[in-house]
Amino acid sequence: MRKARLFLLIILLNIQLLEGLEKTIIGYWLTSESVVEVKSCGDQICAEIVHLLVEEGIDPKSVLDENNVNANLRSRLLIGINLLEGFKNKIDSDGSIRGGKIYNPRDGRFYKSKLKLLNNGNLKVEGCLLFFCDGEEWRPLIVTLNEDGSYSAEIKNRLQ
Numbered sequence: 001m002r003k004a005r006l007f008l009l010i011i012l013l014n015i016q017l018l019e020g021l022e023k024t025i026i027g028y029w030l031t032s033e034s035v036v037e038v039k040s041c042g043d044q045i046c047a048e049i050v051h052l053l054v055e056e057g058i059d060p061k062s063v064l065d066e067n068n069v070n071a072n073l074r075s076r077l078l079i080g081i082n083l084l085e086g087f088k089n090k091i092d093s094d095g096s097i098r099g100g101k102i103y104n105p106r107d108g109r110f111y112k113s114k115l116k117l118l119n120n121g122n123l124k125v126e127g128c129l130l131f132f133c134d135g136e137e138w139r140p141l142i143v144t145l146n147e148d149g150s151y152s153a154e155i156k157n158r159l160q
Helices: 002-022
Strands: 027-030 034-041 044-052 096-104 109-117 123-129 132-145 151-155
Touching: 027 151, 034 132, 096 123
Parallel strands: none
Antiparallel strands: 027 034, 027 132, 034 044, 096 109, 109 123, 123 132, 132 151
């Protein structure tokens, strides 16, 4: 009986350690319109657009930030811009990160935002205006550099 309890305790500790290792949003994410790389930028996190999902025949590297409210930024490329501002590089015990803003390229504005790492491995990303919030779930990706210099990506094997 004592060995069974010890074995169960070891299993529970290993599960908790593995769950702790997964509590990061650093990496690549598939959004509804792009692939984003979330990375550490000093004591904050940033989320750089690395690829756009566009219609066939459109070069993703030619899409501009044409909806930006700042007219001086409308000629910059969307690939390479940072979507997040003001988020500390620390996840709360409930899997949330608060206190920052997110940029929405569709309307060129920043919104108060919150991020939450869900149990299924997805990242819930919300932008809020006053009391109204809207958002989406970003799915984690495994990105691989191929021998020819190109990249390939696949969705991590997680629960849906």
